[in-house]
Amino acid sequence: MSRLLIVALVALFALPAYGADEKKADEQKTFYAIGQVMARQLAVFDMSKDEIDQVLKGVKDGVESKTPNFDVEPYKAKIQNLALSRRNAQGEKLAAKTKEFVEKAAKEKDAVKTPSGLLYKSLKEGTGASPTATDKVKVNYRGTLVDGKEFDSSYTSGRPVEFGLNQVIKCWTEGLQKMKVGGKAQLICPPDLAYGERGSGLIPANATLVFEVELLDIVK
CATH class of the missing domain: 3.10.50.40 (Chitinase A; domain 3)
Structure with missing residues (x-):
């Protein structure tokens, strides 16, 4: 996931509610659309609400340059394996239907x-x-x-x-x-x-x- 998309997603949460200003409303819709694109990329993980909250926290902390309370590097290698295992689990659930x-x-x-x-x-x-x-x-x-x-x-x-x-x-x-x-x-x-x-x-x-x-x- 690119840093540009991450920055855009965090900016989305910082934006005020839609106002009357047409340009501002269009910008907000653009950021919302970026969030939708990112959601499609993350769909393979089939996340629970708690897992989504952790992802959003990681995004926000990363963009704000906050230091994690654990070493993130070893977990980067686990992302692809997690994606594959979640995708295959979805396949098993689909088989019954x-x-x-x-x-x-x-x-x-x-x-x-x-x-x-x-x-x-x-x-x-x-x-x-x-x-x-x-x-x-x-x-x-x-x-x-x-x-x-x-x-x-x-x-x-x-x-x-x-x-x-x-x-x-x-x-x-x-x-x-x-x-x-x-x-x-x-x-x-x-x-x-x-x-x-x-x-x-x-x-x-x-x-x-x-x-x-x-x-x-x-x-x-």
Whole structure:
């Protein structure tokens, strides 16, 4: 986590309540947005309220250059291991919900399960062309775990993304070829079509992923 983000978060707590001044209100919203970005980075730790309080105390003390009452250095090496263990623990909790979620989704109207295991459901039919596996596409998307927790979204970042369909997870390579430009679909991706046993970022190992994808264009 960069020092700039830490300073910004601490500044957020020091700001007064929103006032009538438009510029000040906009600055406060900017700092709040920084806090939201940081929260997404910390989501992998799945923290309790007491743990969040400790993080905020550490941030505040660090920015104010207060000397900790213990040696912090040995604990820096533990951060990645803690992140991995918390992420995997989330995966184990999700496993119990996944079967029920997938079975229910498969029974929904217009849901189609392909031989690979992908569950595809059109939410809005497009009218343009369909991409091939080697095309580059432009999309908006939102990705969640089966408990509804969002792990990635182009809507949150505020801009669509472009990528080659042969450069992404198998679920996307297969699912987007079923779409037409202008369409929107839900893709439910089993682990072997997503990130499998390794997981990725906020995504636990062996996680089933749920995407809502808008196919905006095929990039020539």
